[in-house]
Amino acid sequence: MPTISDEEIRKIIMPLMLSGAKMLDKHCPKCGSPLFEKDGRVFCPVCEHRKKQMAGEMKGVEERLMEKLTQLANSMPDDLDELEKHLRVMGLIIDLLERYRSLEGGE
Structure with missing residues (x-):
């Protein structure tokens, strides 16, 4: 299971928390990041970020x-x-x- 780097916490998770997203008490089975909910959607911000990076x-x-x-x-x-x-x-x-x-x- 890939670990979350300090940079990912700073660049992905912290801004998300400041934007009003709700951190859930569940974790992503792929990377171990806390799952978030925003606008009724539950997602893993780290996996989404990594996927966008890879696509780029x-x-x-x-x-x-x-x-x-x-x-x-x-x-x-x-x-x-x-x-x-x-x-x-x-x-x-x-x-x-x-x-x-x-x-x-x-x-």
Whole structure:
């Protein structure tokens, strides 16, 4: 079970408490953070924050992969052997993009 860092307590939990959210006497089974209730919704602020961070990081990777794929598509070589290598790399990038997208959807 991942532990909650002091930074997460300062940046996530304290502002949430100051905003009027209610800390419950139940804890998240994933990270051990206290669960909170706000506007009728019960949630784990630490897991939500971590999920948003991960999504942002994945989006950055996805954007870089798309840029590289576009760059490769715009610079197709005439030599057949080089073209084959080029297409193989493009196929690997497409596979990576599909994996990232399936990870995003699976969470």
